[in-house]
Amino acid sequence: MKNTFLISVLLISSGINAQVAIGKKSITNNNTILEFGNSSNRGIVLPKVENATTMNASEGTMVWDTTTGSFRYYGGTTPAWNPPAAGGTTGGAPSGSDANGKKMIIGSDTSDADGILILEAKQGDKALVLPSISQPSERFSSPPTGLMVYDTATNQVAVFNGTKWTYF
Numbered sequence: 001m002k003n004t005f006l007i008s009v010l011l012i013s014s015g016i017n018a019q020v021a022i023g024k025k026s027i028t029n030n031n032t033i034l035e036f037g038n039s040s041n042r043g044i045v046l047p048k049v050e051n052a053t054t055m056n057a058s059e060g061t062m063v064w065d066t067t068t069g070s071f072r073y074y075g076g077t078t079p080a081w082n083p084p085a086a087g088g089t090t091g092g093a094p095s096g097s098d099a100n101g102k103k104m105i106i107g108s109d110t111s112d113a114d115g116i117l118i119l120e121a122k123q124g125d126k127a128l129v130l131p132s133i134s135q136p137s138e139r140f141s142s143p144p145t146g147l148m149v150y151d152t153a154t155n156q157v158a159v160f161n162g163t164k165w166t167y168f
Contacts, residue, residue, distance in 0.1 A: 020106050034106055034119055036131040043131050046071065046146035046159070053081055058113035064146030064159075066091055071148070071159040071166065089145050089162020130157065137165050 019027045020034050027035050036042065049055060052065040052072040059076035069088030072081050105111045108120035119128050130150040133139055136158050140147070145162035156167040 035129050043133065043136070043140075043143070043147045043149035045144050046148055048146060057081075061113075062148075069161060071146070071161070071168065085161065085166045085168075087161060087163060088166070133158075136160070 021027050022034065022036050024035070046062055046064040048066050049063045050065075051067040052063050052074070055061070055063070055074075057074040057080075059074060061074040063072050064070075065072045065084060067090065068084035069090040070084035070086070071088075072084060074081055105118045105120055111118045111120045113120065130148060132152050133149045134152045136143070136147075136149050136151055140160070143160040145160060147160040149158050150156075151158040151165075151167065154167060158165045158167055160166075
């Protein structure tokens with residue numbers, strides 16, 4: 001019985017692709033690591049950190065900085081962190097640390113990057129596709145601080161800063 005179960009697991013896992021569909025049955029774009037289904041009221045909530053500039057970040061890291069009240073992106077060059085957009089909600093960063101060291105990696109078996117969710121495209125031909133929503137300010141009645149979507153009406157990334165939507 002154990003051998004049958006093990007063989008079944010191995011056969012099923014051999015067909016697993018390093019791409020993930022959320023809210024839909026399959027990936028429709030071969031250049032995505034993580035793809036979301038069509039929805040008019042869903043997005044990605046960025047992890048909250050206190051003072052992003054003190055992090056040992058990997059290129060491509062995106063967080064909600066509770067010190068500046070802004071979406072922050074680490075590009076790895078000078079300036080390494082994008083400048084904060086003023087006017088967002090500050091405070092509320094989680095305290096303590098995650099002692100178990102666990103992380104979820106999609107797109108690869110391993111990663112040198114540190115984070116909770118890591119999208120790793122080893123060949124450099126895959127990317128994250130944000131949930132696409134037209135006019136997020138009209139779709140969300142009480143969005144959480146750090147919610148990020150792609151606004152199809154403005155063709156920009158929209159991040160809710162706790163007070164209003166900011167566009168990048």
